[in-house]
Amino acid sequence: SAPILDIRNLNLEFSTPRGRISAIRDVSIRIPENKIVGIVGESGSGKSTVVSAAMRLLANNALIPSGEVLFEGEDILKAGPKRLQELRGQKISMVFQDPMTSQNPVISIGQQMTDVLYRRRDLSYASKRDKVISMLRKVGISDPEIRFEQYPHEFSGGMRQRVSIAMALLVNPRLLIADEPTTALDVTMEAQIVHLIRKMKAEFEGSVVFVSHNLGLIAELCDEVVVMFAGEVVERGTVHDIFEQAKHPYTRKLLECDPALLNRRTRQLPTIPGSVPDLRTRPDGCVFAERCPVARPDCRIHHPKEIHTGEDHFARCLLLENGGDYTFADVLSPK
Ligand code: ATP
Ligand code: MG
Incomplete structure (x- = not known):
């Protein structure tokens, strides 16, 4: 093919x-x-x-x-x-070696992730939030509702990389x-x-x-x-x-x-x-x-x-x- x-x-x-x-x-x-x-x-x-x-x-x-x-x-x-x-x-999405380069330290993870979906005018904020939370859960982040409100520095290196992968995959x-x-x-x-x-x-x-x-x-x-x-x-x-x-x-x-x-x-x-x-x-x-x-x-x-x-x-x-x-x-x- x-x-x-x-x-x-x-x-x-x-x-x-x-x-x-x-x-x-x-x-x-x-x-x-x-x-x-x-x-x-x-x-x-x-x-x-x-x-x-x-x-x-x-x-x-x-x-x-x-x-x-x-x-x-x-x-x-x-x-x-x-x-x-x-x-x-x-x-096409990209994940880098250091997630700090792709995540903004002063914006919450949930906000950054919903922003990725800005093209999806068909989705309400609530359904974008649902999508983000379910993606966070899929990449193995527990308590995604709480994590949604947190900032990158509140995540460990491995968790930040999981977030990067979730963010990259949100747009399918x-x-x-x-x-x-x-x-x-x-x-x-x-x-x-x-x-x-x-x-x-x-x-x-x-x-x-x-x-x-x-x-x-x-x-x-x-x-x-x-x-x-x-x-x-x-x-x-x-x-x-x-x-x-x-x-x-x-x-x-x-x-x-x-x-x-x-x-x-x-x-x-x-x-x-x-x-x-x-x-x-x-x-x-x-x-x-x-x-x-x-x-x-x-x-x-x-x-x-x-x-x-x-x-x-x-x-x-x-x-x-x-x-x-x-x-x-x-x-x-x-x-
Ligand atoms: P690493 O494993 O260290 O990440 P890499 O295989 O990814 O290495 P590249 O970063 O692609 O290697 O670099 C390839 C070559 O191009 C290197 O010689 C590097 O110094 C050079 N290079 C990369 N970016 C630039 C740039 N903006 N200006 C000048 N040279 C550059
Ligand atoms: Mg390289």
Whole structure:
């Protein structure tokens, strides 16, 4: 079926006093209907930039030289301000790492949540209030009538994140984007929030994009996975493709760092030794070549194409071109 969100060959730059930074290079991501897609990658790999482009919530210094961001077939990059407001208010919602950035400290939770429903002129205040209270109850907030009157500081971190999720889902969006929603929480809270996202996804029947450093959480929650490195998608596929059949040396390295990864929730993404390329002068060749244990000389010269390695499975590695492959052992014990 047609994807709900289809990012095609997106390039994005930030202009800075020290020149242009190529933050996103030729990124393609498909979010199918009714699926949870995880985006994983180390800090600075461009995860937030990509999802912000999908909401058109970009910093003023962002430039998009080329690419398309199709939401239900409509290019969001071409939408005017009014249309963007409509999309954000009705179709696409976002939950951030720190709920304090999306909740106003001086307005009660109930007021902020009923405000989200401002478009629903068909609803009286009393029925908006009912809707909000029932949504608060659904996300696991007890005594929602009392909570309705309270302010963000009266909620714990985990509860505030539940409120953010409730607020995001009030408009019944087609797509929920959660950018590291559990990073600020402890492990118990994190597990509860992940459980809640899964439960709510089943209920609202939309799609979810879940951004995380944590491969264990991604394995647990997601149907599909996108692996980013230095502003590029190096590999994408189903959870099975990525965790059992990884093709890209970077993905294989990540998994190798922790063989017990699938069973562990707390695991943060390990950093693989070596530096991330300077984004002001992108290398001609592969972005991972400097750190890649199986790189060949031509990996530093040719930028790899995205190779189709299975039904929904793609990887960007020169060694996979022309039907070539290398073994997992090559990555584990480089010659
Ligand atoms: P994290 O895991 O730390 O949240 P991320 O994967 O979300 O990282 P981004 O925040 O998308 O990474 O950043 C991608 C790159 O773009 C980084 O090099 C970052 O420094 C740069 N960047 C992001 N926003 C801007 C901006 N407004 N101006 C200049 N550079 C920016
Ligand atoms: Mg980020």
